[in-house]
Amino acid sequence: MKKQLISTSRTQTIDLAQHLAGHLFNGCVITLSGDLGAGKTTFTQGLGHGLGITKLISSPTFTIMKQYHGRLDLIHIDAYRLEGLHQDLGLDELIGTDGVCVIEWPEQIPHLIPAEHLAITIKRLTEDKRQLTIESTGSAYDALLEVIQ
Ligand code: ADP
Ligand code: MG
Numbered sequence: 001m002k003k004q005l006i007s008t009s010r011t012q013t014i015d016l017a018q019h020l021a022g023h024l025f026n027g028c029v030i031t032l033s034g035d036l037g038a039g040k041t042t043f044t045q046g047l048g049h050g051l052g053i054t055k056l057i058s059s060p061t062f063t064i065m066k067q068y069h070g071r072l073d074l075i076h077i078d079a080y081r082l083e084g085l086h087q088d089l090g091l092d093e094l095i096g097t098d099g100v101c102v103i104e105w106p107e108q109i110p111h112l113i114p115a116e117h118l119a120i121t122i123k124r125l126t127e128d129k130r131q132l133t134i135e136s137t138g139s140a141y142d143a144l145l146e147v148i149q
Pocket of ligand 2 (some may be wrong): 041104
């Protein structure tokens with residue numbers, strides 16, 4: 001299933017993600033695609049709020065992975081620098097096992113993305129306007145998509 005919506009502000013993107021977070025389940029996987037500055041980390045911050053994470057969620061570009069504790073743990077992966085890296089970092093053991101796993105730049109690690117997941121693509125339309133395309137694979141993720149208006 002697929003939905004498309006427009007966000008007209010950073011706050012609206014955060015609110016949307018925060019609402020979605022209330023419905024996330026243990027072991028779920030969300031991918032975030034889009035250019036630098038599209039709003040992938042901003043969306044993740046909204047998920048964090050919704051999961052009751054109080055720590056500031058920053059871009060994990062230089063660390064690849066950060067884990068935060070909340071109602072469900074949030075595992076935030078930024079695969080930007082992983083292109084062509086075939087070394088096993090143990091990410092496969094993290095993704096889709098425990099907590100909520102959010103992956104920025106999933107295109108860099110296609111072999112590690114489970115078949116069933118929620119795929120979000122953010123496109124920058126103007127300074128403050130973003131188009132979000134949200135696609136679900138599998139019944140659990142179809143149900144998640146239902147809560148997004
Ligand atoms: P990415 O992780 O995709 O590189 P970031 O989330 O770090 O992007 O940055 C997105 C930037 O765009 C932030 O400075 C944010 O305030 C700004 N922004 C402006 N409008 C929006 C919007 N509608 N949704 C999300 N971010 C927005
Ligand atoms: Mg980012």
